[in-house]
Amino acid sequence: MHLLNDETTNISIRCAIIRGYGLKGNFVYLPLLQKLTSEKQPEEMHNEAVLALAMLGDYPALQELLQLCMQKRLAERHQRQLALRCLALRIDIAELLPLLEDTTLSLEWRIYFVRQLRKRDEKTVISPLLELLHRRVIIREVRAAIADVIGMLADDEVTVHRLVDLLPGSDIANQIHQALWSVCRRAGVTVIASGPDNTQLRVVKRYH
Structure with missing residues (x-):
């Protein structure tokens, strides 16, 4: 937590730490991530916290992540891949319709997203x-x-x-x-x- 609050620490490092919380899949990080999203943070860190929460199945975070994808506010390619994979696996199909119809999201990413749906099995x-x-x-x-x-x-x-x-x-x-x-x-x-x-x-x- 100290590194996350230390503004002298490179923001890429802080974002990587936050992403790691989501990838670990440990619900013990939920309160910390929810606190991060409720506080004023640089946009990169806020978006990473939303993505990490969504990976842990937090429903409000999944909804916000859907909007972030549609507004193209996830800058890194790897970040977009994680976000679309997370949405494909966790959110109701009916709620994903705007993402599939949204022409602001590139065709490449919409097809990538659809292909992730097969992993739900x-x-x-x-x-x-x-x-x-x-x-x-x-x-x-x-x-x-x-x-x-x-x-x-x-x-x-x-x-x-x-x-x-x-x-x-x-x-x-x-x-x-x-x-x-x-x-x-x-x-x-x-x-x-x-x-x-x-x-x-x-x-x-x-x-x-």
Whole structure:
């Protein structure tokens, strides 16, 4: 704590100490970090304290971190990576919609963020992600990354049906086809095309 309060200590060192508190994942640091965010600090230290708190699961800090990302107030690349990874793992998918739609955040970072979602390995994220595929306001490349994540996580027939429903007229049909192949294999079903130009699709059980 002495080094954090010592203004003669290089601010980069103080920021690194704060970040270390979050990376350690030890809740004993929560009161200290909350105190840092409530006091007047240089912006770099305040932002690091918010990030550290968010890594420990502090909900108000997660909300502030989301705003910091959208306002592009995290200067370092490594800092942005940690922030987006933390948000992807800890915050509700519905609350992340502004981040995915926000064009002030670069395409590179929005795709990086979506790809972090696969690390949650939770089936609960699949339905919200499927809803996002309907939103054409989200740029095509981001929706394509979302389809890839669904293909990695889903293993049920319901998801297969929902992906099939998304196919007609989709501008990410290739990614949806790839996701379908993976999910169908795990769900034990297959998609059969019939009718004029094979445009009628139905899902059937696969028997061995």
